[in-house]
Amino acid sequence: MTSQERIIQLLFRLLDGESINFRAEARDYGCSERTMTRDQAVIADALVHETEFEMGYKPKTRQHYLDREDQISQAEALALIKLVIGTRALSRAEMQRLTHHLLNMLSLKTQKAVKKTIATTMAAYIPVGDDHKILPQLAKFSDYIIEKQAIKFSYQSSVPQNTHPKFQVGRPLSLYFADYYFYVVMYLEASNKSVVFRLDRFDQVKSLNRQLTVPADKKTDEGALRHKTYLLNGGYELHYRFQYWGYPQTALDKLPKSEVTHRHDDGSVTIEGDLFSQGALLWVLGQGSLIKVLAPQTLINDVQATLQKTLAYYD
Structure with a gap:
């Protein structure tokens, strides 16, 4: 490993929130303590004009770490985390990852305060459904919407008389969230109408690699639709x-x-x-x-x- 590769690796570890005793790392990197001290100095010098990060030091453990200025306020981070926890829409793993990303936008001092505030709520977090991952599905349908892609899909309906999935062709128009779930407004080609589907109930989904033109009068206004919806949007x-x-x-x-x-x-x-x-x-x-x-x-x-x-x- 070259010195440049070693310094870059150390920097990435610091950016990921790790605290490093540079002298103790000498054996693992196969170099002298003086070399590791020099690497630490190079990283510190590189951060002199960096306003977002600053290098800190823990005397007891002789570890260096990177601290950062708050990119969002403590109240904003707390509000976002509590809101997402309250929705119960994400799997436990997704919830923990999202919380980690939000905490990384805070200084270590602020992180500590927020972690203390959310600890009990995080421990008791129970997602709706079967703890399935929803973010990959959210990303996929977002791409379909942007690219105006037609898709072929099967769907698990909540209507007792329609429990068996059947394949349909349509184009996702928009996404929204309400009452624990993400929803997709979908234009259906066969029936020439727009219908709302729950994102987590899509079974098999395949892009048809073609765009689908939607008549102007079928492009449902998501905002207007939400104003007329309480938990269910079926019927008339x-x-x-x-x-x-x-x-x-x-x-x-x-x-x-x-x-x-x-x-x-x-x-x-x-x-x-x-x-x-x-x-x-x-x-x-x-x-x-x-x-x-x-x-x-x-x-x-x-x-x-x-x-x-x-x-x-x-x-």
Whole structure:
């Protein structure tokens, strides 16, 4: 190994967060302690005009290390890590790697403070699903979107009547995250419509190495779609009107673009907005006796039928 190769290797080890006793490394590198001390001086000199890094020294262990200025604030790092932990969307390994990358953007002092704050949460981290890796899939679909690629895929549906995957052809249009999962807005060639799929449920995926043109009216607005989605985006789009006896802001936070249109004398409010029918039904059923559907009649019928079916289980 040449001196240049040795110095580069030592520098990379320091950049990776390792603390090095240069004299103790002499035996492993097959050179004298004086040579290793000279290597340390070369690295230190190279960092003199480097504002991001500075070399530190631990007298007790005679180790040198690289410290850096915070690239993001302690609060920003903590917020990002806590947010990602809260989503539970990544596998444990992906969560740990992402946290490591964020911590590397901080000084050693700040890293220590953040690690102490997140230690308990990290130890108790449980991802949704079966701890599968989602980042490779995310990267792959991101490339499909950028390159406007048509893909052939099979998909594990959550609908009981459609549990067997079948191959379809489509083009991924956009990605978004909501309620623990990443979603793909996909234009389907055969049905000439855009549909939302959950990213982790794609089974076999193959690029067809061709671009697929999407009609302008089928390019779904991701933002508008999210405003009309609560957990499920199936069924038909509807304009709802609820009478709600809970804390109004709780409903408004869960139902984007909703608004209070009337306040009643008993403390309840009327809330209106737009949702897909499956998500609307799911949210209403989760509110128990705090809600009454005023419109549309189709949703009222769905709620009544579901409640009657549920009550029948207890006969």
